[in-house]
Amino acid sequence: MVQFLRFVTLGVLGLLLQIGAVSAQEGKVWTYNGPEGPEKWAELEAANAACAAGLEQSPIDLRPYYISSVEPLAFDWxxxxxxxxxxxxxxxxxxxxxxxxxxxxxxxxxxxILFHVPAEHAVDGVRHAMEIQFVHTQGQKKLAMVSVFVRAGDRNEIFSQLMGHAPGKLGTQPLPNAVDPMTLLPKGRGVFRYRGSLTMPPCTENVDWVIFEQPIEAAQSDIDVFKLIFPMNARPLQPINRRFLLKGVY
Incomplete structure (x- = not known):
């Protein structure tokens, strides 16, 4: 069975899991467009060199792929x-x-649980309306990313509640009641697996991705709530280079 999990440094996990406000990352501001956009990330900080020089960057177009067995997944959220x-x-x-x-x-x-619009990863060149990324850690040195695509369709009650309490400006807004994140997973068990990177500076590699093939649906009005706050917060697609993209059922 193919083993996917790789180590990332404690410093990188700190950056990913403690993302600050606009001026975070201990230096210059980075954004998703403009003079501090993705094409300039590597120039903003020496630590961001992999954003331009890395050969295993994320996100990617999920093709071509190889059918393969994949490790079982079990969620207890x-x-x-x-x-x-x-x-x-x-x-x-x-x-x-x-x-x-x-x-x-x-x-x-x-x-x-991170939200991106449009989806960062693509399928056959097409990006879904949004992508939800579930960030998992094991101790301080292992990272597993699980992604779910979102397309416009029937209302998802939990997604609607989350978007309804998304702060429109810098800050935090607690939900008034408990919600079950398991309802954000699709019914289909098909997944893509590949080795990539963080999709934001410092773009560190050796990050392993589990991406569900089947999207979930959400009301267009709820998707639009996020787009009003952030019209676009997705990194451009990166070359797959010599990597192997696997597809299987867990």
Missing amino acids: KAQPFPMVNNGRSVYAQVAKGSTMKLGSEEFALKQ
């Missing part, structure tokens, strides 16, 4: 009243202790 945080580049849900995922025989803790 707990309902809770997530604080919704606007950090100036995105909105995310901060997750309390107790929600876990098993990838093969290894257990990871769910830390954050």
Whole structure:
């Protein structure tokens, strides 16, 4: 069975899991467009060199792929009243202790739920309306990213509640009641697996991705709520280069 999990440094995890306001990352501002946009990330900080020089960058177009067996996944995410945080580049849900995922025989803790518009990854050149990224860690040195695409369709009650409490400016807004993040997973068990990077500075590599093939649906009006706050917060697609993209059923 192919083993995917790789190590990332504690400093990188700190950056990912403690994203600050607009002036975060210990130096110059980075954005998703303009003079501090993705094409300039590597020039803003020496630590961002991989954003331009890396050969295993994310996101990618999920093709071509190889059919393969993949490690089993088991989710044990707990309902809770997530604080919704606007950090100036995105909105995310901060997750309390107790929600876990098993990838093969290894257990990871769910830390954050990030939202991007449009989807960062593409399928056959097409990006869905949004992408939800579930950030998991094992201790301080292992990282597993689980992604779910969102397309316009039927209303998803939990997604609607999360978007309804997304802060429109820098700050935090707690949900008034507990919501179950398991309802943000699709019914289909098909997933893509590949080795990539963080999709934001410092673009560190050796990050492994689990991306659900089937999207979930959400009301267009709820998607538009996020777009009013952040019309675009997705990194451009990166070359797949010599990597292997696998597709299987967990």
